[in-house]
Amino acid sequence: MKDALDHQILAGNTRAAARLMRLIDDRHPAAPDILAGLFPHTGDAYVIGITGNPGSGKSTLVNQLITEFRSRNDTVGCIAVDPTSPFSGGAILGDRVRMQDHAGDDGVFIRSVATRGHLGGLSRSTPAMVQVMDAMGFDVILIETVGVGQDEIEIVRLADTSLVVMVPGLGDDIQADKAGLMEIADVFVLNKSDRPAISQLRRQLQTMLSLHHQTSPDDTYRRPPLINTNALTGDGIDALVGAIDDHRLHLDEILDPQRRFQHRCAHLVRAIARTELEQRFHSACHSPDFDELIDQVADGRLDPYSAAQRLAATMLR
C-alpha cells in the first residue's frame, strides 16, 4: 500500500491523496510511513488559518480567497473542519456548500474533516493533512477551523498567517478578548461589512488593540490590521489578500526561512508525538492490566497516585 500511495500522491493523484487523508483520520497504522516518505517534499506551501464564530462567514470568505489566489495562478488546498456530533460520532460537513464557485477546478482541492472529539478547532488529523496537500504541491493551503470561538490556539502553530473573522452585532469584540483571539490574530477580518454596526465593531476593536499593544511585552508584536469585507460580494477581498501578503513579508523579516522551517518541524513533531501518546493512553486504559490496577486501588492495596504513575510508565514502554 505504501509505495503505491506515496508515488501516486507525489504525481498529483487526487484519489491516492484523498485515501491517505482517510487513513490519517482513521489513525491507520500504515499512515505514518507514507507520510514520512512525503515529508522531504513538503515545506513550500503557504498555510493560512481562518477562525471565527459559527456563521461569521468563514466558508464564504474562503470561497472568495480561493478565487483571488486562483486569479494569481496559485493552486489552493483547503481543509474545512466541522464538529463531530458527540452523541452519534457522525457529522454533517457542509462548508463546501459555500465554496461551490470552484467546483470542477482541478487547481483546487477541498477536503471536509470532522473533529472526531478533538478540541481546539481542528481535527487531530489536520497537521498531517496539510502535509499531504503540501507534498502534492499546492501553493496555498487554507484551513477553516470549527469556529467555536474558544480555545482555537492550535491553528496559530499550524498556520503561517491566522485570520480571525468578526461580525458586527454579536458582541464579538468581548468574545475575542475572552477567548484569547486578540493574541492569535495576524489579521482581523471584519466581515458582513454591509451591516451598519460595522463601524462600531471597528472602533471597539481598535480600542482593544491599543490597550493590548500597550501591555504586550513582546517586541516583535505587530498590530494586526483590520480589514472590512463583504464575503457575499467580494468587497474588500483584495485588501485582505494584501494584508496576508504584508504579514508574509513581515514573517520573512523577523525569521529567516531556516528558523521558520524549524518552528514548523517543532510543531509537527509535537503534534505527531501527542497523537501517539493519546493512542497509547487509550490502549493502556483498555487493557486487562488497567482493570487489574483499578482493582488494586479499589481494594485499598494501591493508592491512585502510584497507580497513575504505573499506568504512565506502561505507556512509555
Added chain:
Amino acid sequence: MRSDTYAPTTYRILIGKPGLDGHDRGAKVVARALRDAGFEVIYSGLHQTPEALVQTAIQEDVDGIGLSILSGAHNTLMPRVVELLRDEGADDIFVFGGGIIPDDDIPQLKAAGVAEIFTPGTATSTIIDFVRGTCDKKYGRSDSGDP
C-alpha cells in the same frame, strides 16, 4: 488503495443535489439521519453538476453518493454520475437516489448502475440500513460491523 486492504473506522457519504430544483429538505433529512447513525456526511449544496459531484466524491474519499432529485431529470443525471465515476476508475463508490421517481423508471436506473432508489415516504431507517449494509459489504464486513 484497494478496499480489501483497508476498512475505515467511519463511513463517509456525499449527499448531492444535482440539477435545477431548489428543494433540499429531503436531502437534509437524509443527511441528518445518517449523521445521527454515525456517518460523516458531506453535503454538496444545490445545483451541482454530475462532474462537480464526482470530483467532490473523490476529494472527500466517500464510500457512496446519495442523489436527491425532484426535478424529473433523474433518468439522465443519475446514470451520468455512475458513468463519470466509472471513467475516473472510482466505481467502487456506490450511488443511490431519492426523490420523486416513478416506479417505471426504477428498473432502468438500476440497470444503469444505481444501487438503490428510495421513493418519498421511505423510512430513514430503511435508507440507513441500506447505506450501512452496502458499506459493510464493500469492506467485507459481516452485518455486525462496528461503524
